[in-house]
Amino acid sequence: MRIAIVDESASRAAVIREGLAALNDCEIFVVTERRGLVARIGEIAPDIVLMDLGNPSRDVLEEYFAVSRVLGRPIAMFVDESDEESIAASVDAGVSSYVVDGLAPHRIRPILDLAVRRFNAFARLEADLAEAKGKLAEREVVDKAKRILMDSRGFSEPHAYAELRKTAMNQGKRIADIAEAVVTAHQLMGGK
Amino acid sequence: MASAAVPGELTIGFLPLVDACLPILAREHGFAEAEGLSLRLVRDMSWATVLDRLLYGHSDAAHIVAPLAIATTLGRGRPAQPLSVPFVLGLNGNAITMRPDLARAVNPARASGGGLGDPAAVGAALRAYLAQTGRPLRFGVVHRYSSHNYMLRYWLASCGVRPDVDVEITTVAPPFCADALEFGEVDAICVGEPWNSVAVERGAGEIVLLTAQIWRRGVEKVLALREPVMEDRRGDVEALVRALRKAGEHFVDPANLDANAAILARPEYLDGNATLIRRAISDRLLLSQGGAVLHYPDFMFQHREAANFPWVSQAEWLYSQMVRWDGLSYDSADAEKAARVFRPDVYRSALLGTGDPLPGASSKVEGSLLKPTSVSMQQGVITLENNSFFDGKPFDPMLLESYIAGQAEK
Numbered sequence: 001m002r003i004a005i006v007d008e009s010a011s012r013a014a015v016i017r018e019g020l021a022a023l024n025d026c027e028i029f030v031v032t033e034r035r036g037l038v039a040r041i042g043e044i045a046p047d048i049v050l051m052d053l054g055n056p057s058r059d060v061l062e063e064y065f066a067v068s069r070v071l072g073r074p075i076a077m078f079v080d081e082s083d084e085e086s087i088a089a090s091v092d093a094g095v096s097s098y099v100v101d102g103l104a105p106h107r108i109r110p111i112l113d114l115a116v117r118r119f120n121a122f123a124r125l126e127a128d129l130a131e132a133k134g135k136l137a138e139r140e141v142v143d144k145a146k147r148i149l150m151d152s153r154g155f156s157e158p159h160a161y162a163e164l165r166k167t168a169m170n171q172g173k174r175i176a177d178i179a180e181a182v183v184t185a186h187q188l189m190g191g192k
Numbered sequence: 193m194a195s196a197a198v199p200g201e202l203t204i205g206f207l208p209l210v211d212a213c214l215p216i217l218a219r220e221h222g223f224a225e226a227e228g229l230s231l232r233l234v235r236d237m238s239w240a241t242v243l244d245r246l247l248y249g250h251s252d253a254a255h256i257v258a259p260l261a262i263a264t265t266l267g268r269g270r271p272a273q274p275l276s277v278p279f280v281l282g283l284n285g286n287a288i289t290m291r292p293d294l295a296r297a298v299n300p301a302r303a304s305g306g307g308l309g310d311p312a313a314v315g316a317a318l319r320a321y322l323a324q325t326g327r328p329l330r331f332g333v334v335h336r337y338s339s340h341n342y343m344l345r346y347w348l349a350s351c352g353v354r355p356d357v358d359v360e361i362t363t364v365a366p367p368f369c370a371d372a373l374e375f376g377e378v379d380a381i382c383v384g385e386p387w388n389s390v391a392v393e394r395g396a397g398e399i400v401l402l403t404a405q406i407w408r409r410g411v412e413k414v415l416a417l418r419e420p421v422m423e424d425r426r427g428d429v430e431a432l433v434r435a436l437r438k439a440g441e442h443f444v445d446p447a448n449l450d451a452n453a454a455i456l457a458r459p460e461y462l463d464g465n466a467t468l469i470r471r472a473i474s475d476r477l478l479l480s481q482g483g484a485v486l487h488y489p490d491f492m493f494q495h496r497e498a499a500n501f502p503w504v505s506q507a508e509w510l511y512s513q514m515v516r517w518d519g520l521s522y523d524s525a526d527a528e529k530a531a532r533v534f535r536p537d538v539y540r541s542a543l544l545g546t547g548d549p550l551p552g553a554s555s556k557v558e559g560s561l562l563k564p565t566s567v568s569m570q571q572g573v574i575t576l577e578n579n580s581f582f583d584g585k586p587f588d589p590m591l592l593e594s595y596i597a598g599q600a601e602k
Binding site: 034035052056059062064076079088091175 | 198231236237238240242244245248249250269270334335336362363365367368375411
């Protein structure tokens, strides 16, 4: 079976490709370029097309499927009315799928399920990355606030940290928020 | 992501186009809040995804091209799901922008230093150009089931240019229209703002015609819901209709242009250039690079003359075009289903007693008025202005079947 993954995010496409690589008898093609997309799909002649919901070329591809005589085999959006739940899960995950006419749902579903899992895994990966980045930024701001307290009030480093922590506890806030306020106040007072 | 409905909370999907203005402004200016509604707006990049979110419950309502609401109800391209339209988000607002050399070749007005073309004259020149070059042209529209596609085809066919034969019509996503012109993927585009202006600013195209010249009061985007959702959440939907009318009143007041353009330009909405957006929403267009800005009243039409009223006759006209261009034959059951998508009864019950003008009829002869005409209403009086098609042919919904038969004879 020939599967085309259409995704402008090369890293997500790679994650999905890797997930589908385990399938037997499947040849996988990744298309990340918008330009020439329709011609490329024509060359690939896929049995299944997986496309992310955020892709601006979806309408263009659907139009191509609707009118294409080049393909010879009509392709349509995969909507299995007997299995609303799995289609809803794929929309939730952010993936749409198009399949060639006549392909049995039981052959499509395992592929779609895998793709959905991979889309979800990628979304989690991105969320983790964003959180890690946020934590790093927080650590930086806490370090800055400590330095300000050490310089302006002659505290030792542990003392400066204890002061930030005490204030946060008293005000029911996070240490990072208090540190942020210290840094902002310092900047307002003309500090660097 | 699909969750149980919370009364008073509505999620609305939209594409970043200027005619998504009413839901955005209803939220930003507190008109929704005043009606007890909390609106969440979800931006997407394709109509297919806006529709998927609507059908699978990620959104309760959507800003959508009118013919797509009818196509979805009739099951064109995917299993049928009945949609309902209680409110028209706007009329017209699209333009036909051509490669500069083509624009000059087919627009006599442009050649003599003037502005927009006359639809019949440009059509005749285009026909001659095609005969002379013997090479078909390619036009880009935003969706197969869009008013852009139907207005473009109506104009071409009336001028003796055969869509799909003399001219190829293909789909291009709005944000890439300017690119497609620039790289020669298409010779012309029919798209909403700000995308014509983006092409003009880059020198990739020149605006030749506006869809308001093809049909002076043509239905464009609508607010669509799944029929069962609209029935379940009737109270919230009616509150939304009132909030959207208030947003429209604010939108068309010239005093608010700067503020509204700035809101629409924000990253979470159109993520675009406020100057271009301000121009479009004040009916102003730069037709060609380095030219003068033209003021074309009612280029976009969001409020006056009960513009948001979902006339059943408009749904029926869209059905007539779907039959024509999808190569279907007239089917009275389908015609009825298409007509029922537009719900003037919901619009009326939402606004009864508010003083907003309410038409008494649900259907009218489209394109029958050549001059301003006073019309008495169920509530209030309004003056309807010229609403004609450029070829002067009216559409009488009572004669739907023979109108469709007449189109096929061309």
